[in-house]
Amino acid sequence: MAAASIEDSEEFRIFLDELGEMVELTEANLVELEKSPGDPGLISEVFRAMHTIKGGAATLGLEDGVKVTHAMETVLDEVRSGSRHLDSSMVNLLFSVLDWLKLWREALSTGLSRPSPVSLLEAIGAFSPSKAAGPTGNSLSGTGGSETRLPPPLEEAIENALAQGKTPAVLKVKFRREAPFLSVRAFQVITYADEIADVLGSIPSTEEIERDAVGEELSVYFTPAEKGEAVVRAVSSVTDVTLASVEPVDQSRAQEVDETSPAPEELEPPAHGTAGEPPVQAEPTTATGVPGGRSAGDSGSVADGGREFQGQSEEAPEDTGERGTGNRGGSKQAEAVAPAQHAPLVRKTDLGKTVRVDVSLLDFLMDTVGELVIQRTRLTQIASKLQAADETAATGQDIGTLAAHLQRISQELQEGIMRARLLPLKNIFAKFPRLIRDLSVKCGKQIRFEMSGEDTELDRTVIEAIDDPLIHILRNAVDHGIETPEERRRKGKPPGGVIRLSAWHQENHVLIQVEDDGAGVDVEKVKESAVKKGLLSSEDVSKIDEKQALELIFLPGFSTAEKPTEVSGRGVGMDVVRENLERVNGTVEVRTRRGQGTTVTMRLPLTLAIMRALLVLAGGWIYAVPTSSVEEVVDFSGDDLQTIQGKPTIVVRGKVFPLISLQGVLEGAMWNVGKSCQYALLTRNGKSLMALAVDDLLGEEEIVVKEMGRLLSRVRGVAGATILADGDPAVILDVNYLV
Amino acid sequence: MAAETQTGGSERQIVVFSLGTESYGVDIASVREIIVMQRITPVPRTPEFVQGIINLRGRVIPVLDLRKHFGFDVKPPDEDQRIVVTDVDGEIVGIIVDSVFSVMRVPDSAIEPPSPMVTGPEAQYLIGIAKTEDRLIILLDIAKIITDAEKRMLKEMDLAHAVLDEGDS
Numbered sequence: 001m002a003a004a005s006i007e008d009s010e011e012f013r014i015f016l017d018e019l020g021e022m023v024e025l026t027e028a029n030l031v032e033l034e035k036s037p038g039d040p041g042l043i044s045e046v047f048r049a050m051h052t053i054k055g056g057a058a059t060l061g062l063e064d065g066v067k068v069t070h071a072m073e074t075v076l077d078e079v080r081s082g083s084r085h086l087d088s089s090m091v092n093l094l095f096s097v098l099d100w101l102k103l104w105r106e107a108l109s110t111g112l113s114r115p116s117p118v119s120l121l122e123a124i125g126a127f128s129p130s131k132a133a134g135p136t137g138n139s140l141s142g143t144g145g146s147e148t149r150l151p152p153p154l155e156e157a158i159e160n161a162l163a164q165g166k167t168p169a170v171l172k173v174k175f176r177r178e179a180p181f182l183s184v185r186a187f188q189v190i191t192y193a194d195e196i197a198d199v200l201g202s203i204p205s206t207e208e209i210e211r212d213a214v215g216e217e218l219s220v221y222f223t224p225a226e227k228g229e230a231v232v233r234a235v236s237s238v239t240d241v242t243l244a245s246v247e248p249v250d251q252s253r254a255q256e257v258d259e260t261s262p263a264p265e266e267l268e269p270p271a272h273g274t275a276g277e278p279p280v281q282a283e284p285t286t287a288t289g290v291p292g293g294r295s296a297g298d299s300g301s302v303a304d305g306g307r308e309f310q311g312q313s314e315e316a317p318e319d320t321g322e323r324g325t326g327n328r329g330g331s332k333q334a335e336a337v338a339p340a341q342h343a344p345l346v347r348k349t350d351l352g353k354t355v356r357v358d359v360s361l362l363d364f365l366m367d368t369v370g371e372l373v374i375q376r377t378r379l380t381q382i383a384s385k386l387q388a389a390d391e392t393a394a395t396g397q398d399i400g401t402l403a404a405h406l407q408r409i410s411q412e413l414q415e416g417i418m419r420a421r422l423l424p425l426k427n428i429f430a431k432f433p434r435l436i437r438d439l440s441v442k443c444g445k446q447i448r449f450e451m452s453g454e455d456t457e458l459d460r461t462v463i464e465a466i467d468d469p470l471i472h473i474l475r476n477a478v479d480h481g482i483e484t485p486e487e488r489r490r491k492g493k494p495p496g497g498v499i500r501l502s503a504w505h506q507e508n509h510v511l512i513q514v515e516d517d518g519a520g521v522d523v524e525k526v527k528e529s530a531v532k533k534g535l536l537s538s539e540d541v542s543k544i545d546e547k548q549a550l551e552l553i554f555l556p557g558f559s560t561a562e563k564p565t566e567v568s569g570r571g572v573g574m575d576v577v578r579e580n581l582e583r584v585n586g587t588v589e590v591r592t593r594r595g596q597g598t599t600v601t602m603r604l605p606l607t608l609a610i611m612r613a614l615l616v617l618a619g620g621w622i623y624a625v626p627t628s629s630v631e632e633v634v635d636f637s638g639d640d641l642q643t644i645q646g647k648p649t650i651v652v653r654g655k656v657f658p659l660i661s662l663q664g665v666l667e668g669a670m671w672n673v674g675k676s677c678q679y680a681l682l683t684r685n686g687k688s689l690m691a692l693a694v695d696d697l698l699g700e701e702e703i704v705v706k707e708m709g710r711l712l713s714r715v716r717g718v719a720g721a722t723i724l725a726d727g728d729p730a731v732i733l734d735v736n737y738l739v
Numbered sequence: 740m741a742a743e744t745q746t747g748g749s750e751r752q753i754v755v756f757s758l759g760t761e762s763y764g765v766d767i768a769s770v771r772e773i774i775v776m777q778r779i780t781p782v783p784r785t786p787e788f789v790q791g792i793i794n795l796r797g798r799v800i801p802v803l804d805l806r807k808h809f810g811f812d813v814k815p816p817d818e819d820q821r822i823v824v825t826d827v828d829g830e831i832v833g834i835i836v837d838s839v840f841s842v843m844r845v846p847d848s849a850i851e852p853p854s855p856m857v858t859g860p861e862a863q864y865l866i867g868i869a870k871t872e873d874r875l876i877i878l879l880d881i882a883k884i885i886t887d888a889e890k891r892m893l894k895e896m897d898l899a900h901a902v903l904d905e906g907d908s
Contacts, residue, residue, distance in 0.1 A: 371797045621781065666783035706799040708782070708792055710830055711889055715784050721792055721799040729780045729792045729799045 012108075014356070015056040019065075019105050022049040023098050024430040030094055031433035031449075037086055046094065047076045053101065064117045065104060070212070071124040072097050077211065093123060095434070154201035154221060158249060161200060161223045168200060168249035169225035171235065173218045179240035182214040189241065192234040193220050197227040221249065357420070359460065365417050370704035372410045377701075377725040379403040422457035422606075425503050425512070428467045429454040432474060436499060439478040446485050446496035447478060453503030458510050462604050465584040466512065469577040473514045473600050474499065481518030481598055491595065493517070505606075509628075512602045521592040523549045533558065550590050554578045587684075613703045613722070613732065614681065617696040619663035624703050624722050624732040630681045631689060633697065637678040648673045650680055650691050657682065657691040665692075665738050666717070683735040690739065705732060750846040753869065755876055756823060756836040759811055763836075763861075764843070764869060764876040769825050773839050776820040786895040788888065790835060795824065802833035803888055810860045827882045834884075843876075845869045850878065863887075 026049045033042045050073045057065030072094065078084040100120050107114040150158070161168045173189050175182055186202075186209045193199050200221040204213050222231065228246030235244050380403040386396025433449055440447040458466075482488075482497030489495055500515040523546050530536045530552045541549075552558060553574045574588075581588050586604040605611065605628065613624035614633070636650050641659070643649065648659040648671060659680060664672035677693040703722040706729070707713070719734035753764035754773070779791040779802050788807035792799050802822060806813060819838035824831060853865040864887070866878040 367797070374797070708799050709801050709832065711801045711832060711885070711892060712782055712785065712789070712792070714893065715782060717784060718782060721780075721782075723794050723797065723799065727794055728778060729794045731780065731782055731792070 012060055015060055016105060016109050017356070018056055019053055019101065019108075022053050023101050023105070024427075025049055026094070027098055027434040028430045030091055030098070031437055033086065034088070034091055034437070040080070043076065043080055043086065047073060047080055050076060062108070064114065065101070068097060068100060068104075068117050068120060068124070071121055073211070075124060075127045090127060093127060096120060096123065098434075150203070151201070151205060154203070154205070157200040158221060166223040167225040168221055168223045169228050169246050170249050171220040171222065171228070171231055171244065171246050173220070173235060173241055174243035175216045175218070176240040176242050177216055182216075182240075183209045183212050185238055185240050186214045186218050188238045189218055189235045190220055192238065193222055193231045196230045196234055197222040197224065225249075362417065362421050366421065367704075369410065369414045369417055370706075373414060373702065373704060374723050374725070374727075376403060376406045376410050378727070379406065381725055418459070421459050421461075423460045423463050424455050424457050425463065426454040428463060428470065429501065429503075432470070432501060435471065435474060436478060439475060440482075443478060444484060445478065445482050447482055448496055448498045450498065450500045451502070452500075453512075456503040456505060456510055458604060458606065462510075462584045462586070465580050466586070466602060466604065469580045469588070469602070470501075470512070470514070472574075472577055474501070477514055477516040477518065477598070477600075481516035481520075483519050487519075510604045510606060512604065513599060515597065515599045517597040520594045520596055520598055521550065521553070521590070522594065523592075526550070526552055530555070530558065550592065553590065554588075611703060611705060612700060614700050615698040615724070615730070616662065616679075616681070616694040617698060618661075618666070618694045622698060622724060622728075622730045623662070623694075624730050625681060625683070625692075625735060626719070626732070627700055629683050629735045631684065632682040634680045634682060634691065635678065636680050636693075641673075647671050648693075652682065652691075657689055659691045659693055660739060661693045662733075662738075663695075692735065692738070703732070750844050751850070752842055752844055753876065753878065754823065754842055755840040756821070757838050757840065758805055758809070758836055762840065762874050762876045764845075764878045765823070765825070765881045766878075767842060769827055769881045771824040771826040771831065774822045774824060774833075776816060776818075776822060776835070786892055789892065793822070793833060795831070795833070798831065800824070800831045800833055802835060804835045805884075806835070806837075808884070808888060825881050825885070827885050830885065832885055832888075834881075843871065845871065845876070 026046050029042050029045050029049075033039060033046070036042070050069045054066055054069035054073060057063075057069065075084070075090070075093075079086045079090070097120065100115055100117065103115045104117075106112070158168050171189075171193055175185055179185065186204070187206075190199060190202055190206065190209075200223065202209075202221065203219045204215070208214070220231075225246070225248055232244045232246055235241060379399065383396050383400035383403050386392040386399060388396070429451055432451065436447055436449040477499050482499065483491070483493075485495035488497065498517050501513070502515070503510060503512045505511075527536075527541045527544070527549050530549075531538045531541050535552065535555050535558065536544075544552075554577075555575060558573055558575065574590075578588050581602055581604070584604065586602055589601045589603070590598065591601070592598040612627040614627055614630055616623050616625055632652070634650065634652055636659075641648055641650060642656075644656070649656050650659045651657075657680075659673055660671070661669075661673040661677060673693045676695045678695060679697050680691040680693050682689050683692055705720045706722055708718075708721050712718070717734050717737040719732045721729045721731055724730050752767040754767050754770045755762055755764045757763070774795075777793055779793055781791040782789060782801070788804050790802045790804045790807075793802055804813075814837065821836055821839045822833040823836055823839065824833050849871065850867045850869045852867050853862070854868060861877065861879065864879045864883050866880050869876040869878055
């Protein structure tokens with residue numbers, strides 16, 4: 001019924017986000033697992049991820065996703081419990097599951113046809129011969145409950161209760177054969193029982209119920225026995241309960257021959273939106289743990305990972321009065337956080353510390369704060385004007401103080417918002433281990449991939465911009481960098497290569513480096529190729545040094561690979577890498593040593609929207625030059641000006657720099673250094689330094705970068721605009737593209 | 740869905756401005772506001788018809804000189820000049836005109852299709868001609884003017900690049 005609009009729902013979008021995150025996380029964990037097989041922490045994480053996806057899929061009625069994750073979960077659970085080894089074939093299976101989930105996610109978000117899970121389910125099924133792929137009730141096999149013995153934790157709980165003089169009893173419930181949502185019903189029974197009495201445990205256990213390992217029978221152990229009648233009355237109201245009875249426990253323990261071999265039950269997603277959802281994630285209860293007030297209601301989502309729910313459904317027991325005051329000794333946690341009586345079911349864990357915010361809202365806040373900063377600057381100016389005149393000096397003073405306060409506040413606000421825009425690099429790094437793994441298999445290379453600094457944070461726009469470049473650089477490292485094992489042996493290197501991806505802070509920049517111990521770049525080959533492609537004449541090539549030659553790889557249309565391989569692909573080259581980085585004020589640099597490896601370093605600004613800039617005057621207009629691209633400011637208004645081959649140069653500490661007029665270069669006559677020029681900015685122009693002559697320096701300021709609209713978005717050498725303190729806009733220059 | 744309930748058919752609201760000796764009109768739906776002339780910061784390396792940028796309440800928007808865009812003679816700045824701030828699909832662009840007369844309602848019946856009467860460079864942006872009691876108003880397609888400006892920009896800037904690159908080597 002509700003299927004028509006589900007794709008538009010907020011829940012659906014959150015699920016897609018979550019799905020993407022889970023897949024990435026799991027991918028990283030799997031690569032780790034390959035290195036340290038059997039790591040229980042990693043296995044649990046993978047398991048949990050599957051579980052979370054399953055939960056989300058079930059809530060939305062996405063049956064295929066539920067089936068796949070459930071099947072995988074079943075296999076993983078065996079690994080987790082130690083009854084099965086996680087071998088490489090299973091890792092590969094998990095990778096295929098992830099691939100399927102990616103496709104599926106893509107299909108869900110685009111509305112294209114969804115991938116079929118059939119063959120994948122078969123593959124997973126092959127791993128669990130004892131149980132067919134798909135949700136089956138394998139209730140007690142894992143916990144040994146098929147004997148007369150109770151599971152040890154439950155046994156213990158009962159012993160304890162007896163020891164304390166309590167009177168344990170067991171509630172036996174039968175469900176209607178083949179009723180849907182048995183696990184939900186089971187939870188309801190346990191919840192209702194727990195509202196009245198103290199539940200000690202159940203068969204199947206709550207963990208098993210979570211896994212849908214529920215048959216037609218359910219035994220709930222509780223104290224005290226006197227509450228038995230009330231318990232029976234309460235649980236009888238649960239849908240599909242056909243029989244409910246209470247027995248004192250000693251007697252029943254003797255008879256506890258567990259024939260709970262539940263019939264395999266297809267899990268039905270709640271597609272028709274009626275009562276109940278499949279059970280979703282909850283932490284395993286501890287020995288004496290009681291699923292404190294867990295319930296699944298008719299509305300809302302399922303308690304996720306929270307033991308603290310006291311959901312209320314229409315079928316709630318009549319004796320509400322007892323709820324809350326009832327003896328719930330076993331569920332202390334529950335009481336600590338128990339929600340209000342009629343609280344709806346909510347996903348408790350998600351309400352914790354984070355909120356998802358639309359990026360456009362962040363952008364809006366950023367802009368607004370930018371405005372605030374500008375207004376504050378104006379206020380400061382007004383204050384100093386007022387202070388200058390005697391009769392208004394006092395008022396000016398006051399306003400000045402106010403402006404100073406305002407400055408501090410707006411600065412904090414600004415920093416806060418900028419922090420909100422930061423994302424850890426993990427967001428894009430997470431997929432790289434898998435990428436390297438797949439590529440190295442494809443290329444027949446042995447590669448150890450090391451990653452560090454993935455917690456380093458960067459503005460989200462910057463993160464987005466470097467994703468593709470990083471992939472390209474990593475691919476290059478695998479494809480062209482690291483040699484084949486044979487080749488490496490011949491060279492006396494260990495057969496396995498190393499690619500190291502690291503990120504770290506340096507002042508207000510973040511550096512990201514990809515380092516390999518491969519063959520290095522063949523500079524001669526680069527030169528040759530440049531000539532062959534007509535990018536440079538053979539005469540020019542003979543003149544350039546190694547550093548300059550390396551710059552050639554950033555030229556459009558350059559690629560040293562004789563044939564584009566599947567891995568490196570075609571079309572995209574280092575020129576695109578550089579272009580992408582420059583768009584976010586970043587730079588990229590390559591260093592290489594023949595036979596020893598290549599290092600590619602990207603340098604990125606921490607944040608984008610606000611930058612420090614030098615305000616300079618040229619030709620009567622103010623321009624902003626990002627401070628990050630200015631190495632030094634030189635006052636040459638005296639002597640140092642010299643001419644070499646008719647072109648002006650200046651000498652700074654014995655070094656000669658070509659002197660380019662800013663006004664001139666903007667108007668197309670760059671060597672035309674006017675007499676008015678006083679200062680020169682030593683700026684980076686690609687790899688070399690140039691001196692940019694300006695008329696005057698007006699100071700360094702924090703400026704807010706503004707876009708100028710589509711019409712002016714592609715002007716070479718112009719990075720955007722900012723609004724000056726007097727309200728006039730000024731052009732921000734991109735010195736990399738001035739010349 | 741547009742309401743055409745008025746008796747006698749629908750009508751349009753147009754902003755009427757002057758440029759040289761002619762009166763022009765643009766649909767009011769694409770006009771955001773009309774502001775007085777202000778100091779315009781030039782943007783280097785742009786074609787001449789791009790006058791520069793202004794600060795429109797915290798937003799930086801490009802301003803085009805329509806005279807230059809149409810290839811008319813340049814007129815020295817005066818007090819009547821206005822910037823018509825247009826909004827075409829969210830792209831905000833200011834357009835300098837000689838003066839703005841008014842906002843008028845023109846019944847559709849008073850609008851004639853483009854005629855060979857208009858022969859200037861602006862003819863390619865012509866939607867029609869509105870006849871009122873005292874004058875003829877040339878109706879312009881503002882979206883086309885903007886996209887055309889964009890195309891020209893790209894073209895002229897590419898040329899500029901080529902020149903720059905040449906001068907470089």
